[in-house]
Amino acid sequence: MTTRYADAVVCGSGVAGLAAACALGRLGLDVALLEKTPRQPLVPKGEVLQPGSLHILAEWGALSALEERRAVRLNRLVARQPDGAELLAMDFGLLGDERSWMLSHTYETILDCLGDSLPGTVRWQRGVLVNDIVNDTDGRVAGVRAAVGRSEFDVRARFVVAADGMSSRLRKLSGMTAAPVAYGHRLLAVELPGPPAAADEVSAYITGRGLVMAYPLPDDRTRCYVQVAADELRNADAARLRRWCDELVEDVPALAPLARRLQDAIGRRHLLKVWRYWAPSVVRPGIVLVGEAAHGVHPLAAQGMNTAIGDAHALAAHLSAVDTQKSVEVDRALESYEEQRVDRIRDIHVMSHRAARMMTSTSRGGRLLGKRLLSGTARSRRLRHQLTYNLSGLGMRPLSVLDRLFQLGVLPDRRAQPFPATE
Known part of the structure; x- marks a missing residue:
């Protein structure tokens, strides 16, 4: 048996593996990047990049590549009634940041841009x-x-980065655990020709x-996700x-402009199972979990891919100040x-799960509660900014x-107007 080093x-x-390889390669490390699939399968996920990720991608040189490939700027994330009436608008422009917007592109294009940004010290081999x-x-x-x-x-x-997904073999082999919990619904994803009614928002x-x-x-394409029961369209024929x-259009009149395109595209749908989990520990001596090997959230808040990019960036920051030739220093890093990252992962998990419960409930009581929370947030400028x-x-x-009491209207938010300073 041969040995490589x-x-x-x-x-x-x-995304997690490419981001980790990019971040570590930029430290000058010799990185072996191994992937089991001969080619990247097409999947309708991980298409919205948040402002925090844009700063990282700009540092790595991937952002300009995305913009050259016509990534779309999204300025707002808006919760709406079925007829399109606005319940809560989260305007990223109000953050006052250098890049106060989101970007959308297909997952495969985001992977391509990350791959093109890999430093020369990264050796990428597929089919392994x-x-x-x-x-x-x-x-x-040790390998x-x-x-x-x-x-x-x-x-x-010197160390191993496990970016091998939710069912991570390396996580199990190294003695770390995660307990994925499936949501009681799935998401039907379909790509439509032509733009949506709102050209700059989710x-x-x-x-x-x-x-x-x-x-x-x-x-000029539109991504549409629809919550469905697991067997809702099982064995469905064309009729x-x-x-x-x-x-669907009867239930959600705001989709009426997309009705014909939806009819034409529904045969090319994807059905996605939705999970939530986070590993309470992501490190053992010589190995670290990143991306879906460490955590998974509902796609609603577009946090999964962005958290994975943040994982890679934070990991490289901790390793940048140590001698990676010394195992004791690597393990300390x-x-x-x-110690720093698990708290952030937990907070993102909690935020995403609460948003999912608020937006995906199909019970009358659950929808009323969700709308009340959204309306309460909309009334407070401070809470809108914070969210x-x-x-x-x-x-x-x-x-x-x-x-939470302010959102429910139980107490008035006397600090509702001023914006806190952006960190």
Whole structure:
């Protein structure tokens, strides 16, 4: 069996793996990036980048590539009634930041731009299956055992980055745990030709059937997500799909301009299962979890991919000041990363789950409560700003118990007008 050597080995080349390889390669580290699939499958997820991620991508040189490929600027995330009436608008322009907007593009294009930004010290190999971890005599992770076809080899490294997704094999092999919980619904994703009614926003409709979302993609396209039951369209024929589209537009009149395009595109739909989880620990000596290996959230708030990019950036920051040739210093940096990052992951998880419960409830009581919370937030300029800031990826100021009472209208928010300073 042959042995290869690197400073770091990154397993998985989705957004988390590419971001980690990019961030670590920029430190001058020799990075082996291993991916099991021969080519990236097309998936309708991870298409909206928050302002916090844009700063990181600009630093890595990937943002200009996205803009050259006509990424769409999204200025607002708006919760709406089924007829389009506005319940709560989160305007990123009010943050006063250098890049106070979101960007949308297809997941595969975002991956392409990250891949094109990889430093020359990153060696990327596809079609490699990582089967096991390699330990030192003291039990510290010191690399991985991988295979291409029937040819097996070891990659020895100063540390391993597990970016191998929700079902992470490396997480299990290293003794870390996560407990994914499935939401009781799925999201139907469909791409429509032509732009949506609102060309610069993510529109999220609260309806009797649950969440419906629409936002623009480059080249005059629209991404539409519709909350569905697991078996709602199982074995549906063309006639049933047409009826379903008609029922959707009847339930959500704001989608009427998209009705014909929805009928034409529904046969190319994707059905996505939706999970939530976060690993209470993301580090063991010699190995660290990033991206979906460490956490997963509902897509509603567009936090999953953005948190993964933040993971990579924060990890590199902790490693930048240490001698990566010394295992003890690497492990100390990984522990410092975990101490800081797990709290941020938890806060994002809680925020995303609360937003999902508020926007996806199909019970009358749940919808009324969700609308009350949204309306209460809309009445407070301060709370609108705080929620927008939390979603932006620029930082996190979790809502307090008092803030929840303000949202419900139980107490008046006497600080409702001033904006807090942007961190």
